[in-house]
Amino acid sequence: MNTAGLLLVEDSPDDETLVIRALRRANVPAEVSVARDGVEALDLLFGPGALARPLPSLILLDLKMPRVDGFQVLERLRAEPRTRGVPVVVFSSSNEPGDVQRSYALGASSFVRKPVDFDEFATAVRLLGQYWLTLNLVPGLPVAEPTAAGLRVPPAPSG
């Protein structure tokens, strides 16, 4: 079984842990790689040996990061023909209309605000994983057969 690749671009170790925990809870089969800022992300995608690595099925991209921020990463991704089709979901604490607008303008596939409440957070991550990693098709990857876990209806948010 092929496992889709998820690239998490996130400078906060807490959020990184929470995303990974939430994915695990949701049983989304994904191979997660993490870039801890924009530089690392770009290095991973375009740096030495990048061509040898398969492109991720989804990039969860934080916006506010040191050195190179999410917008710059997105811009670069969309500028390169090779990475132009990779789904990029901006996953940010911001819900500033300006940020949302700019993300889409740069070619983001989706914009999801990170909820503070962990239950909501977990739901968001589960839905994202189920959609982008199991339902969504990306070029260069075989069509994923939906798994039972992948199509599981998410539990209703508590509270």
Added chain:
Amino acid sequence: MPAQGLDLLPIGIYMLRPDGGLTWANQTLLDTLGLATLEAATGRHLWDGDDEARRSFLGRVMEEDLIQGHEFAWQRPDGRTITLRESVRALRSPENEIVGFEGAIEEITEQRWAELSMRLARDLAVALTGAESTAEAFRVTLERCAAIADLAIAQAWVPSSDGQRLECAPAHYLADPALHIFRQISEGMTFRAGVGLPGRVWSTGEPTWLLDIENDANFPRAPAARELGITAGFAMPIHARDRLVAVLEFFVRGKAPPDERLAGVFHDAALQVGAFIQRKKAEEALRHALSLHEATLESTADGLLVVDLEGRIHSFNRRYVEMWRMPSTLLARGNDQETIDWIQEQVADPKGFLQRVRELREEPDATSFDVVELKDGRVFERVSHPQRIGSETTGRVWSFRDITERTRAVQQLTESELRHRLVLRSAIDAVIGMDHTGRVTEWNPAAERVFGHRRDDVMGRTLVELIVPERLRADYLKGLARYLATGEAPILGREIEMPGIRADGTEFPLEIAVTPIRTNGGPPSFTAFLRDISRRKQRETEIRQLNEELEARVRERTAQLEASKLELEAFSYSASHDLRAPLRALDGFTKILVDEHAANLPPDARHLVERVRHGTQQMTQLINSLLNLSRMGRQELQPSRFDLSEIARVVADDLKKQEPTRDVTITIDPGLYVHADPRLLRIALENLFGNAWKYTSKHPSARIEFGADMSDDELVFHLKDDGVGFDPSLAHQLFEPFRRLHSAKEYEGSGIGLATVKRIIERHGGRVWAQGQVEAGVTVYFTLPAPVATT
């Protein structure tokens, strides 16, 4: 037969036949009748006229036997007509038959004329007394004369205004209307001296007879006269004071020429009329003189009094009465002493007044002039002159003139002059007077202070050399010359600023106002008011500098504010990211802790972890609210027209869904359309409904109403609840951020809900306010000035 002795009687005696024919007359009668002998007289009838009249008279005598005083005219053979008076008796036979008549006769011609003359004089005297004018006097005279002498025409001729000819005066008499032709012809004529009947009288000054009109060469009206049967004329002059005033002419028709004695009678009449006219003229002259005298008296502004030498008031004018406010009764008595007593009551110095009156009584020929002051403050000038007729002094004229106003004006002028000087001396401004050439005529102490020139040094020098800087002198002199030539001067009557120089040569800013003064059309003089404005200029500079500094400071502060705003935005941004991240970690890890390690945690620890999560959620809410609030101020409005009632309904439904168990009745007026930003209005309504929902939660049931009413031409929205309300004294704090009127323990909340509402409404240009009482609910009102309509 009558005896010879009868001839000696002074009266005539006669005897007549029964038919009236004369049979006998004494010598006296024959002489009277102008008959030479008895023989010549025998058979003559005594009485003129026709037989009929004579028979009728004899009939009367026969009837009455005796008629006394019968008068008749007799024309003597020498042409004289005489008047006779007789007594006639009828003589009868024993058989009582008329056998003849006898009579006694005397001549009364002279007596008749005397009577005639007297009657005319008397008539004229009466008539002329009543005559108003010369013209009437002429008419009366003509009528009376004509009547007495049984004349046909009588008319008057008067000298023309240039004195060159005689004109027909309007006065005339005609015995018979048929004669008016002669009158008409006369009216159309004038006569020079010597021409015609009137002209002849004019040139000779003598009464003139015209006995033979038919053959008179110097009578132009002869043809008309002939036509009318006029046979003779008479004309006489009327003189008044040796001057001819008229010629009266009379005409006789058909009869024998009139007795010459008529001329004498008329001459008397002419004298009488002349005297009348002379008197009339004298009267007129006197009346004229009197009216002139009176007009003169009354037309003067002075009060006049004329007193004779005995101290009796002769005359006075109305002004005199007014000036002394004298009762009319006092003057009517005419006693000068009484008026003097009256006047003494009024004058300030009665003794002095009386003294002067006495002095002048002693010296009737003296003239005096003095001034009298009255107790009431008036001042009279008194002039006294002797009144003279010829060289004889007959009285004294007193003349009073009220000079109160003049005196006061002079006093006021003096006062005003004095005040003017004082003002000049104490004026703060420099005041400089100049004549039309610009030479200094006035230089007050302030001018000495300002310019450093002493008054005595500058008088007569030109202002321009004293205070105008060298470089401006040409302009100044040009301006003065132009004003004198054209009367135009842009600087006159206005305050202008210019540089001036002091005696020590230093220059300083000066404010100057120049006023021209024109008196009686002469060349103008000028008064200049000048002020040293160095200090003011300095202050103006300071103020300008301060302003500039202030502006710089404002710019700086604005820049700072701009920076702060940017910082605030940066803060908001970081709050949205950075503050949420740790909260998320807190919440996430505690949740995971509970979820994955619940079995290992004692219940108390689980409770504590829940408290941590609760705190996290509250903080999240707070941050979200803050962000919203800051975004309200930053976001651009995107207004559109929409149904606010609909949004209210959605918001209310959300609340009900969240707590379906609560008993809250929500009523919303439908169709409240507004023109506003729907997203912001939704946030506002969420906050308002949220508050209402929250603050009614302690009541078992509640009502919430949303609606709008017109008030003073604007639509006022309200959201009303019946919850816990608030203390009205704290109403002003209601809309401040983080201001909470209830403890967080009682009611949860961020404390910025109403602050957000306020910001949203105010961004739309509206107002928001609240009313409430403790436990009586809250009503929040707001307005949205954008076009609003209900459907």
